[in-house]
Amino acid sequence: MWRHAGVVALAVLVCGCGLFGSRRPAPIQPQAGASQTGVASWYGPGFHGNPTSSGEIYDQDDLTAAHPSLPLGSRVAVTNLQNGRSVEVRVNDRGPFVAGRVIDLSRAAARHLGMIGPGTAPVRIEVLDSASAQMEAAAFTVQVGAFSDRDNAQRLRAALDKRFDQVRIATLETGSGRYYRVRVGRFAHRADAVALAQSVTSLGLSAVIVEDGVAP
Numbered sequence: 001m002w003r004h005a006g007v008v009a010l011a012v013l014v015c016g017c018g019l020f021g022s023r024r025p026a027p028i029q030p031q032a033g034a035s036q037t038g039v040a041s042w043y044g045p046g047f048h049g050n051p052t053s054s055g056e057i058y059d060q061d062d063l064t065a066a067h068p069s070l071p072l073g074s075r076v077a078v079t080n081l082q083n084g085r086s087v088e089v090r091v092n093d094r095g096p097f098v099a100g101r102v103i104d105l106s107r108a109a110a111r112h113l114g115m116i117g118p119g120t121a122p123v124r125i126e127v128l129d130s131a132s133a134q135m136e137a138a139a140f141t142v143q144v145g146a147f148s149d150r151d152n153a154q155r156l157r158a159a160l161d162k163r164f165d166q167v168r169i170a171t172l173e174t175g176s177g178r179y180y181r182v183r184v185g186r187f188a189h190r191a192d193a194v195a196l197a198q199s200v201t202s203l204g205l206s207a208v209i210v211e212d213g214v215a216p
Contacts (some may be wrong), residue, residue, distance in 0.1 A: 038102030
């Protein structure tokens with residue numbers, strides 16, 4: 001992870017962030033409902049395909065993150081305090097190792113939060129599940145969109161219902177509001193979710209593979 005730390009350190013020098021500065025963020029407890037604020041950054045192409053601290057292979061297009069202390073496998077909601085956007089991610093790596101930084105997001109998660117260009121953003125992290133289940137036992141689903149407006153989510157669901165089975169809306173409650181995530185299918189094997197995601201993207205829609213509880 002030293003290479004990871006070096007890249008993040010360089011980003012600090014180039015981008016900076018005035019809201020939280022370089023002060024050490026307050027620690028977060030590994031329990032549902034706990035929260036933490038600080039600066040988020042993201043990492044992508046240089047690490048894509050490399051092992052993470054959990055042993056998983058890093059996929060920049062999955063909704064994952066690196067956190068210094070939360071148990072690997074924890075699920076958290078991350079909210080961009082500048083634009084109110086939120087995304088749910090799973091912690092599968094360690095980092096960032098720079099003062100003031102609280103989480104390092106995958107490229108997919110950063111895109112959901114609208115922080116690809118800036119590189120960093122002030123965020124609030126909320127623990128949803130400290131994850132006692134083994135990551136290998138997870139089920140997978142394909143997330144096609146996330147909306148703060150339920151009507152938009154319903155319209156997308158209705159359109160997808162014409163082509164796919166098991167289309168549903170999963171609600172996410174965060175400190176900044178409620179989000180409606182449109183998801184398709186539920187699979188015990190990630191490869192099956194990948195095949196479905198390819199069908200979704202062939203329609204010109206975005207698709208992200210996320211974990212969805214424990215596989216049957």
